[in-house]
Amino acid sequence: MKKTVMIAVIGFLSAAGLKAQTLQEGINHLYADRFKSAVSVFEKLLAANPNNIDATYWLGQTYLDMDVNDKARDLYDKALTASANAPLLLVGRGHVDLLDNKTADARQKFETAITMTRTKKGDDPVILNAVGRANVDAKNGDLAYAVTKLEDAVKRDDKNAEIYLNLGNAYRKAKPGEGGGQAFQNYRRALDVNPNFAVAYVRLAKLFEAQRNGELYLENLNKAVEVDPKFSLGYYELFYYYFYRGKAAEAEEYLKKFIDSKLPETYIEDQRMYAELCWYRKDFACAISKAEAVVAAMGEHSKPKVLKLLADSYFQKGDYPNAKKYIDWYFTKKPEDATALDLGLKADIYSKIPGQEDALYAIYLEGVRIDTVVENKIDLLKNAAAYFKGKGQRDKEGDMWAKLVEVKPKPTLTDYFETARSYYFGKKYAQSREFALEMIDKYPNESYGYDWAYNNSQLIDTVKKDSIAVPDALKLFEFAQKDTVKFKAQYIKTARFLAVYYTNDAKDKEKALEYLKKWQEADVANAPTIQQYIDQLQKSPGTKPGTSKGNSQPPRQGTVPRPATKPAATTQKS
Numbered sequence: 210m211k212k213t214v215m216i217a218v219i220g221f222l223s224a225a226g227l228k229a230q231t232l233q234e235g236i237n238h239l240y241a242d243r244f245k246s247a248v249s250v251f252e253k254l255l256a257a258n259p260n261n262i263d264a265t266y267w268l269g270q271t272y273l274d275m276d277v278n279d280k281a282r283d284l285y286d287k288a289l290t291a292s293a294n295a296p297l298l299l300v301g302r303g304h305v306d307l308l309d310n311k312t313a314d315a316r317q318k319f320e321t322a323i324t325m326t327r328t329k330k331g332d333d334p335v336i337l338n339a340v341g342r343a344n345v346d347a348k349n350g351d352l353a354y355a356v357t358k359l360e361d362a363v364k365r366d367d368k369n370a371e372i373y374l375n376l377g378n379a380y381r382k383a384k385p386g387e388g389g390g391q392a393f394q395n396y397r398r399a400l401d402v403n404p405n406f407a408v409a410y411v412r413l414a415k416l417f418e419a420q421r422n423g424e425l426y427l428e429n430l431n432k433a434v435e436v437d438p439k440f441s442l443g444y445y446e447l448f449y450y451y452f453y454r455g456k457a458a459e460a461e462e463y464l465k466k467f468i469d470s471k472l473p474e475t476y477i478e479d480q481r482m483y484a485e486l487c488w489y490r491k492d493f494a495c496a497i498s499k500a501e502a503v504v505a506a507m508g509e510h511s512k513p514k515v516l517k518l519l520a521d522s523y524f525q526k527g528d529y530p531n532a533k534k535y536i537d538w539y540f541t542k543k544p545e546d547a548t549a550l551d552l553g554l555k556a557d558i559y560s561k562i563p564g565q566e567d568a569l570y571a572i573y574l575e576g577v578r579i580d581t582v583v584e585n586k587i588d589l590l591k592n593a594a595a596y597f598k599g600k601g602q603r604d605k606e607g608d609m610w611a612k613l614v615e616v617k618p619k620p621t622l623t624d625y626f627e628t629a630r631s632y633y634f635g636k637k638y639a640q641s642r643e644f645a646l647e648m649i650d651k652y653p654n655e656s657y658g659y660d661w662a663y664n665n666s667q668l669i670d671t672v673k674k675d676s677i678a679v680p681d682a683l684k685l686f687e688f689a690q691k692d693t694v695k696f697k698a699q700y701i702k703t704a705r706f707l708a709v710y711y712t713n714d715a716k717d718k719e720k721a722l723e724y725l726k727k728w729q730e731a732d733v734a735n736a737p738t739i740q741q742y743i744d745q746l747q748k749s750p751g752t753k754p755g756t757s758k759g760n761s762q763p764p765r766q767g768t769v770p771r772p773a774t775k776p777a778a779t780t781q782k783s
Contacts, residue, residue, distance in 0.1 A: 231250060231253075232263055235247050236267060239267065239270065240407070241470070241471075242442050243471050243474055244474075251271065252268065260291070262292060262295045263297070265284065265288045269284045269304075269305075270301065272284065273304065273346075282305045285305060294325075296323075296336055297339060299318045299325075300319060300322045300336060300339040300343060303316075303318030303322070303340075304343035304347065307344065308348075310349050315347075323337065331364075332361060332362075333365075334362040334366040334369065337358045337361050337362035338372045340354075340355070341359035341362065341376070343355075345378050345382055348545075353383065360376065370398075373398040373399035374396065377391070377399070381416065389416055405437065407436050407443060408442065410429045411442055411443055417429065426450065427447075430443055433446075438470075441470040444463050444464075444467035445467050447466075447467075448467055452485065457489055464479075467479070467482075477506040478503055480503050481499070484518055487499060488522055493525045496519075497522045497523065501519065511538075517535070517554070519531075520533075520534075520535035520554060521554055524561075533559065533562060536554060540555070548576075549582070552572055552575055552579070552589065553588070553592060555576075556569055566605075569596065570597075570608075573593035574612070577612060583617070583618065587616070590609045590610070590612055598631070603632070603634040603635030603636075604637050606631040607637055610624065611628050611640070614628055622648065622655060622657065625645075625647055625652075626657050626661075629642075629645045629648065630661070633661065633665060638668045639665070639669060641661060642661070645657075645665060646662055656685075656688060659684050659688045660699055665681075666681040674714055675714075678710075679710060682703045682706050700727075704727045707724040712746065718749070722743060726743065
């Protein structure tokens with residue numbers, strides 16, 4: 210559950226003074242991710258007064274933040290029975306409904322709670338705030354509804370920092386990339402109301418992180434721990450700030466502060482962060498030891514992050530069976546933030562295990578599907594193409610290049626070329642020719658499209674040869690005529706092909722002689738031999754195109770001479 214917690218206004222509490230302060234202490238623990246301390250505070254309040262609605266609500270919110278939704282559900286259900294459906298608890302229960310994807314049930318509870326607390330002055334801002342917060346937190350929440358309720362709450366109470374915080378979160382989540390300005394304004398208003406509101410500084414920091422403004426990101430994180438030196442969440446963010454910038458010493462310093470800020474609480478999961486430091490330092494044995502301890506304690510409740518860390522650490526050590534075990538487990542968790550890079554790790558692991566080619570094919574395509582970053586998709590597909598090329602599976606290599614052309618906003622000539630070439634050597638001639646024709650269309654002044662179309666049509670059109678083989682040969686020949694020195698190889702091979710075609714297949718003596726002479730002009734080294742074919746054909750009886758009469762024995766492709774000198778490199782490279 211996200212750290213978008215709201216605090217009930219003091220006027221809503223049934224008592225003031227010490228009790229309010231104690232409730233606030235519990236909420237402060239929750240903000241700072243000190244869940245055990247938060248639970249302890251709220252349970253003590255409930256032990257003193259089992260009918261304390263505020264303590265019950267916040268205990269349920271703590272359970273949701275700990276991802277133990279069943280406990281929150283049971284708590285709210287029992288408390289609602291005992292309290293005759295207290296409005297704040299109805300909202301808490303509706304929050305659970307949203308997390309259970311029961312959106313209609315949740316909306317009914319929210320509207321009932323709002324109606325129950327409505328007065329002549331308007332709706333209760335505490336209830337509106339809780340409703341807005343629930344919808345912002347839940348994946349299936351209605352963000353437009355949240356914004357409306359939170360804006361109404363601000364009108365009823367403009368001195369409540371938590372309402373501004375939740376409204377900022379709602380704007381940011383409702384309009385990714387657009388709502389940053391409105392989110393910023395509301396976070397700042399929260400701090401105007403309460404300058405020591407540490408969580409608002411963290412939310413500002415995260416806003417600047419998304420904008421890639423590292424200076425303001427760090428400034429606001431430091432401000433959070435300055436106004437509250439025990440604010441664990443601030444130290445957690447500072448750890449990752451330095452960790453992702455490769456500053457292991459600073460990261461370790463803030464990791465220690467993070468752990469110390471929660472004392473006497475201890476969490477086995479904090480060892481995952483130490484495991485990450487070990488991993489960064491390439492001490493994979495250390496990383497595995499600490500992460501395995503977390504898994505041993507957490508079991509099926511292990512977080513995806515620790516499973517992925519173990520998968521990569523085992524992979525780095527060359528233990529591919531264990532790497533596969535943990536990467537498979539990671540994906541059974543269906544992590545919402547999984548990217549093509551994670552599928553790339555899975556592909557790297559599977560590539561080391563024999564017989565996984567078909568699985569790898571699906572992994573690469575799934576990685577492309579789930580990632581929203583085009584650069585990640587492209588990198589993954591290039592790696593996939595290289596893998597299948599190395600395995601000699603050129604048809605699958607072609608599939609990866611074809612997918613790259615599909616997802617890349619502006620495919621290059623090289624992208625089309627690699628696709629056509631891979632399919633050609635994978636014996637997918639029709640697909641190869643299709644991309645060759647696209648090259649002609651997009652890059653008409655380059656030879657590659659004409660060349661690959663011709664290469665493929667020779668193998669596709671093997672019977673009459675006049676449907677696509679001859680037209681493709683004529684197009685390549687016409688292109689090569691633009692510069693017979695630069696495109697000598699293409700000029701010779703197409704002139705030779707057309708000479709043989711018009712001699713043997715079309716039975717067109719005039720056309721055959723025309724291309725034999727063009728071939729002879731370009732292929733000086735073989736000119737004497739080609740002259741023999743010219744002489745032989747000139748002596749033969751004339752034959753009308755399309756007939757099979759005549760006693761000529763013209764050269765066939767298997768007997769015509771190859772150039773004596775090596776021509777310029779063509780595009781037929783593997």
